[in-house]
Amino acid sequence: xxxxxxxxxxxxxxxxxxxxxxxxxxxxxxxxxxxxxxxxxxxxxxxxxxxxxxxxxxxxxxxxxxxxxxxxxxxxxxxxxxxxxxxxxxxxxxxxxx
Numbered sequence: 088x089x090x091x092x093x094x095x096x097x098x099x100x101x102x103x104x105x106x107x108x109x110x111x112x113x114x115x116x117x118x119x120x121x122x123x124x125x126x127x128x129x130x131x132x133x134x135x136x137x138x139x140x141x142x143x144x145x146x147x148x149x150x151x152x153x154x155x156x157x158x159x160x161x162x163x164x165x166x167x168x169x170x171x172x173x174x175x176x177x178x179x180x181x182x183x184x185x
Contacts, residue, residue, distance in 0.1 A: 098181045103129065103174045107137045110180045115166035118183040122150035125176025137173040152183065 099110055103125060123129045123145045130142040131153050145151050155165040166185075172178055 097185070098179065100177065100179045101172070102177055103172055105173075105175045107135060107171055107173050109135065109169050109171055111169045112182050112185070113168070114182075114185045115168050116182040116185040117155050117166045119153045119170050120150055120179075120181040120183055121145055121153055121170070121172070122179040122181075123147055123174070123176075125174050125178060127175060129172055129174035129176075129178055132171045132173075133167050133169075135171050137171050139173075142173070150179075 097112070101108060101110055121129070121131050126147050128147065129145045130137050130139055131145060132138070132142040133155050143151065143153050153170065155167060170180060172180070
């Protein structure tokens, strides 16, 4: 729960414009589900430099769980508040581990 017992937003739907878009959450997470409704490929990274060669590629109509790492399970997992996306069209990002 967030301040004043309000729920924290764990799902965000965004429109990508072709440049890198940052999707930020209030708390840190180690896994994110990204669904691609864009009509084309979407590239996902935990770094702001999204490259087609080194980023996670999600084809149109598919979703994928994007994991930073799973070293030592939940206790050792790296976490981030922000996930970076590149593409054109609609995507949905859901924070899974927080």
